[in-house]
Amino acid sequence: xxFLIEYERQVGKVRSMKSFPESxxxxxxxxxxxxxxxxxxxxxxxxVVLLEAADESALYLTHARYFKSFDTxxxxxxx
Amino acid sequence: xxxxxxxSQIDRLGERLRSGEVSExxxxxxxxxxxxFQGPYEAVVGVVRTRMDLQPTGRPAKxxxxxxxxxxxxxxxxxxxxDIAGCRLVVADVHVQDAVVDVLRMSLNVGSIVDRRLKxxxxxxxxxxxxxxxxxxxxxxxRTRLQHVWAELSEKAADVIxxxxxxxxxxxxxxxxxxQASVAVxxxxxxxxMHADVQQRLAAVHAQRGQAEHDESELAELRSELIEVGQxxxxxxxxxxxVLLRAMxxxxxxxxxx
Numbered sequence: 001x002x003f004l005i006e007y008e009r010q011v012g013k014v015r016s017m018k019s020f021p022e023s024x025x026x027x028x029x030x031x032x033x034x035x036x037x038x039x040x041x042x043x044x045x046x047x048v049v050l051l052e053a054a055d056e057s058a059l060y061l062t063h064a065r066y067f068k069s070f071d072t073x074x075x076x077x078x079x
Numbered sequence: 080x081x082x083x084x085x086x087s088q089i090d091r092l093g094e095r096l097r098s099g100e101v102s103e104x105x106x107x108x109x110x111x112x113x114x115x116f117q118g119p120y121e122a123v124v125g126v127v128r129t130r131m132d133l134q135p136t137g138r139p140a141k142x143x144x145x146x147x148x149x150x151x152x153x154x155x156x157x158x159x160x161x162d163i164a165g166c167r168l169v170v171a172d173v174h175v176q177d178a179v180v181d182v183l184r185m186s187l188n189v190g191s192i193v194d195r196r197l198k199x200x201x202x203x204x205x206x207x208x209x210x211x212x213x214x215x216x217x218x219x220x221x222r223t224r225l226q227h228v229w230a231e232l233s234e235k236a237a238d239v240i241x242x243x244x245x246x247x248x249x250x251x252x253x254x255x256x257x258x259q260a261s262v263a264v265x266x267x268x269x270x271x272x273m274h275a276d277v278q279q280r281l282a283a284v285h286a287q288r289g290q291a292e293h294d295e296s297e298l299a300e301l302r303s304e305l306i307e308v309g310q311x312x313x314x315x316x317x318x319x320x321x322v323l324l325r326a327m328x329x330x331x332x333x334x335x336x337x
Binding site: 025045049063069 | 144167
């Protein structure tokens with residue numbers, strides 16, 4: 001699956017997220033460009049990133065920083 | 080010429096990104112350039128998935144802000160950037176990490192390998208491998224679970240506290256905790272390696288049993304060594320978790336105060 005993520009770095013929060021099937025890569029790339037252009041026109045500096053993962057849980061594992069707060073980022077280290 | 084793009088054209092775009100004066104036409108050009116990595120990205124990630132049965136998280140195209148930040152931070156040209164597209168693997172420990180690197184090295188056309196365990200970058204530990212496909216570099220990040228936790232903590236701190244934290248700057252209190260955590264991760268890796276080494280030696284002695292005279296005292300010694308190192312591994316995890324929890328709490332407080 002593809003995940004289009006709009007992330008506000010300064011506050012460390014995801015502002016929007018949209019998923020696409022793996023077969024819709026061009027559609028996802030188009031959506032990424034559209035979002036980036038729209039944010040630029042509004043003068044908003046958010047990170048726009050397209051990621052590909054098996055599912056949401058895989059995405060949360062490898063890119064936890066987008067989704068987790070400091071309090072939960074390193075939980076379960078020793079497990 | 081980089082597959083439809085003149086190198087000079089891409090580097091001029093990079094200069095505009097570096098200066099922060101980017102037009103919509105520039106974003107469109109950057110988009111086209113990034114899309115030209117799609118084929119090589121799919122081929123390389125396909126090898127990781129099928130030959131190694133691993134599930135990487137792919138990033139088909141580096142974000143504009145990440146490209147801009149890197150250009151502003153380093154003297155690199157856009158056409159030289161090796162991580163426009165890539166993927167990340169999080170594996171159990173350093174042994175699996177070594178094995179994955181070996182298999183990737185044999186399965187792909189590897190251009191370079193940067194082992195950040197030997198030379199950490201401001202505490203960041205991992206292995207980055209760049210595979211070349213159709214003239215395009217595709218970066219594969221291989222991190223252990225512990226290296227990954229550290230990296231995520233550092234990146235989050237860079238996001239919400241100070242972007243320079245990732246590159247050795249930022250508030251001393253945060254920097255110091257991240258340094259301590261990185262050293263604890265390194266110690267844990269060494270202990271894990273020692274543990275595996277003792278296990279191997281023990282297995283070798285067991286395998287020799289019955290074939291030749293073996294020394295029972297050697298076996299007992301190895302068993303006791305294994306227990307000792309196993310205890311050190313467990314204690315190491317506890318110490319590491321304590322450092323990470325302290326770092327998280329400090330960062331969390333910092334975030335609220337600022």
